[in-house]
Amino acid sequence: MAEFGHFSLCLAWICALVGIFSGVYAGMTRRESWFGTVRNATWLTTLATGIATAVLCYGFYVSDFTNQYIWQHSNRDMHWAYRISALWGGMDGSMLLWAFMLSVSAALLAALCGNYPRQLMPWVLAVLNSSQLFFLTVVVFLTNPFRYIRAEFIPPDGNGLNPLLQNPYMVSHPPMLYAGFTTLTVPFAFCLGALFAGYLSNEWIRLTRLWTLIGWCFLTVGIILGGHWAYVELGWGGFWAWDPVENASFMPWLTATAFLHSVMIQERKEMLKMWNVWLVVLTYGLTVFGTFLTRSGVVQSVHAFANTDVGWVFLLYLGIIFTTTIILTWWRRSELRSARAIESLLSREALFLLNNVVFLSICFATMWGVMFPVLSEAVTGNKQTVGVPFFNAVNVPLFLLLIFLMAIGPMIAWRKASWSSLVRTFRGPFLLSLLVCVLLVFVGIVDFYPLLAYGLSLFSVLTVAYEFSRAMRVQRAANPQGSMLSDANLLLRRHRARYGGYVVHIGVAIAAVSITSAMAFKTEKEFSLSKGETLEVGRFALTLNEVGGTRNDSYEAAVATMTLAHRKDRSPITTLYPERRFYFRTQEPTTEVALRIGLREDFYIALAGMDESGERVSFKIFINPLQVWLWFGGLVIVFGTVMITLPELRFKRAMLGAFARQEIRQ
């Protein structure tokens, strides 16, 4: 089976190569037959990569330990779902999954390309095939997951997967991120395709918006799932540590978000054409750079794959991408000139541009922090790392500025706004936010940053509410007989993309409040208890009832049984069971945290260890205020994105149907 898997990968590599050449040739000669070849080559690449992925999945499922990769990352004790998800538990399989998901995006585009401009599509598919060729080159020649164990004796059982990765979030988080990365390759392909073809009207931008939105949504979900995994699995009470691997997914998210905003300016005002080209290329470049970071061993991270020697290939590829883009943008510079200039700094265009600059500043600061150890070692010979305080010191003020821009940007007029209209629009929300900030000072929140973050988040939600109420008044005036509900429904249906965007902003504001609370008001305590002892912390009282042990084939564990009660009247809230496990195979201890989730705060406890006698047990607790609202904010963001995306999808489906009917008529 393994030979068949590798053979399929080789065929996929050839198909991608054929796809590039036939795409370029079709673009240059505009011959239908060559266009047919590039489409078929794209589908066949998907088919062949899909077969290879299925073969490896099957190998994991049946525990085929003649395969070195399967032996390294699974064992017979693992649940079948984790055995299959072990496919992306290591370097080789994760690259294969990436290649497969990229090929699925490419196949979808090839299926839809009857609706797109024919003179553009061969170039787009050629670029997409070149991206596939790169990842397939890595998989086929450098990280082949179909290698045999070359020994007389085949081990009866495998090495197993890191216990931390045997978690439902790890089944879904990496594929979500990869889906985001690979979907965001499509806008890149459109961008370079448009530059090659000289098709630089606003159409390529409009055609890619749906892909960018879907990719952005996948990436957002992937990042949130990763944060939730870190929160429930790693036992340090947080969800984000500015780890290089976290940053690797965060940086393209920032540039993709910037693009989603600046694309509106190009669509409406024919401005920022060159800027948008570079944002798209930068987003794709950062996904490749992220892969380089996690797989080259240049930065240390708990999530990074083992040190490998494939880093130079990614750097070479990045060099090719950016050199090609520089040449193409220079060649097409006259067509990429903006039709208009920004007329006033007090306009939506100017604020959206500022928003882009802030997004890129956060991205640059993050990259600086990630690369600082490498740069410092190169310059001084000493590796110096920057930690969470650096990222927070630089990025928190920038994020606050973003929330401010998020509040005022969509409400301000295009081209030029007057001060009087600004005062009229923002007076109510501003005064109300100010009032709430004053109340917060009275209840004891006096630190500058938390106060500002709460005030700005509320301000952004209130401006959306105020905008909606103004639009409702207009709607009511136009249709006095209609009910409030039908008017609201009509308004949302007519301007679904706009209100979808506002819903995303509300989700961001909710998440910002939660993150601020977690950063500023988290309670953290380390302590030890004996059986029957009680600790009072915050509004809680925690009693250790007993400590027991449990054992199965994979691990043995110490399990504490604890009662969480109200401090005042000692009425019980819940029973918690924090665990500390010791896995035999990996010889590593892990913590299984116990969590009481509440709307006001999460009570989070991890069993840190026991003394020699087993009498005293040490724990680490965290009380994270408003933590659950971060995940709720994430859901709201996803809901808003779906609201924007659905009408476009429906429209595309209608187009497909019409196209199919036309094909039938012909």
Place this chain on the structure above:
Amino acid sequence: MTLFASLLLTIAITWLLVRPHLSQCNTAFVPAPASEQLHDSKSRLVQLLKDLELDFATGKVSAEEHTQIKAQLGAELSKVLNTLDNNPA
């Protein structure tokens, strides 16, 4: 078995890559259905006009700019509608 499957896959892939050259006689690009692109443009312009009206009604666009953009979008839309009327297919 593996050899047979590999051979079959190779033949199928080769056939599908060559097939367009056998069936489509090397003709020039068939233009994408014009009406589909025009309907697409129509929907986009109508949406932009709706947005403009809402922006104007809620005070986000000045009267001067409203008139200017509306005239510009209206001209684009009428061009698209005329082309659609002339090419109903």
